Amino acid sequence: MSQAFTRHRRLRKTAAIRSMVRETRLHRTDFIQPVFVTYGTNVKQEISSMPGVYNFSMDRIGEEIQEIVDLGIPAVMVFGVPETKDSVGSGAYSEQGIVQQAIRYIKEHYPQLVVIADTCLCEFTDHGHCGVVHAHEIDGHIHADVDNDESLELLAQTAVSQAQAGADIIAPSNMMDGFVYAIRAALDDAGFQDIPIMSYAVKYASAFYGPFREAAQSAPQFGDRKSYQMDPANVREALREAESDVQEGADMLMVKPSLAYMDVLRAVRENFDLPLVAYNVSGEYAMVKAAAQQGWIDERGIVTEMMLGFKRAGADMIITYFSKDVARWLREE
Template sequence: MSQPFSRHRRLRKTPAIRSMVRETILHKSDFIQPVFVTYGTNVKEEISSMPGVYNFSLDTMQAEIQEIVDLGIPAVLIFAVPEVKDSVGTGAYAQDGLVQQATRWIKANYPNLLVIADTCLCEFTDHGHCGVVHAHECDGHIEAEVDNDESLALLVKTAVSQAEAGADIIAPSNMMDGFVYAIREGLDAAGYKDIPIMSYAVKYASAFYGPFREAAQSAPQFGDRKSYQMDPANVREALREAESDVAEGADMLMVKPSLAYMDVLRAVRENFDLPLVAYNVSGEYAMVKAAAQNGWINERGIVTEMMLGFKRAGADMIITYFSKDVVRWLREEQ
């Protein structure tokens, strides 16, 4: 007579059996490593809230890129911290901008490494917002508002300049309405029809971005970004945002942040068939690092579970500051 219960443990008995029936697998090709480039020479400055992550000048960046290539990580996402900022983010679309210079150097020396260019203005504006800001008087005090359509023109200039520098993928993160459509038209008109757009389609106004804003020196100098980034309470809105970007020509969709938004990852995965990217953001990284440094958690175990969670929720690719660590751990397991 058969037992009145199932013996599920049969498939967990040994490491070999567990490996054979494992449903979700991590691979080095899943990962994208962010890289922060800054001005000056001989700069390698650790970001205090992100242990192990650095701002590199162009000359010291070379060792970082070599390490990424040696590990077999297929792509980098480039951010920049310019020396001079202004009200319209000129450094974002300057031919000699830091993202453009870094891209040219990488593609000249490591042509097989994919360069993804973050396409936004916030790192380059003196006010820290992701677009052109206009001030106006309201009830006796001055308010500032990001002009959506005027910002689109500068974002198109930025995307085209990044493509001209050799970027393989344009990743607009600004959350202006119509940004994918405008950038797709601009790239096509400039002769870059084959450059894909990795859209930050679902980007929340999140408290998890704090350490990144230290790294990129991009915190808003007034107000916040809640008028253009999404309310963390909403998931149906995320599907509307993703649907718009698909219609406008996005080639890949992103959910940012990811750890507190795995339900959103799953919802986007179930509704759209484009490649899906999870961004494991700076605050998520910093929390794990702080707990690990205090001896409260097993960092390797926690990070591995997080990465598996992103993939299990539907992500095809993961942008994470843990990329190098995870790939090293995967090598050890082989």
């Protein structure tokens, strides 16, 4: 009989043929592993809502970094939990801050590793907001106003201190208006013209951040972050945010979270040609881990599909707590 339809299955017949025609591939160099550094000694404390992820003290962070290097992961993003906090997050820009200490250690012992510094104040403020807060009471309720321009000064100071410590990339996550402009100007003035900015250009006020706030002890003590992080309902606003950061000098753009925002990743990819980063955040990680521990899902299969989805949507790089797992799986292929 004459063929009246196309036999697409011809190219799915064997594993070898499927591999030959595969459009999207994962490589260990796609991944960035977040690391958490805390105060104290001999600390390796598992984050209860993020199985397999730990807070390390400075004397033990080398264990984590060595494993990351051995797996061929090219980059880490450093987060820090300070011993003390204050209203202006002074630990974020202290020369002896926990993040600065970690950056110096990593660059001294693992110079080949790309060190990305998260640039924000929330982990270092006693109120948990991402900038300088002016709080006032209305009808018995505390209302917090984050002072955008005052916060920019401290964020710029933080970025310079991280660059001085040896950070290869500055990644501001605070969502203040003008943060890329302020940080770019401060880095340039301090002689760090060649340090790129990986902007958290599109960062939503998301429920997916819960486990991270346990890890970084950064939950707001009052109010929320909806006045400066994006409304999850909006896409066009994301393009405006990204465009502002491009104009202000960003070198890379990020969408955070990513799993529920694949359409945003695709929209940013189609409108801008800078390298694009997907942040597979803590809540996305925790959901998969919890279901896998119950035996309800195939963790490796689920995670692989998620990572391929981020890349299909347009991501060039993926920040994920699964980085080490994926690197091990890729070695087995």
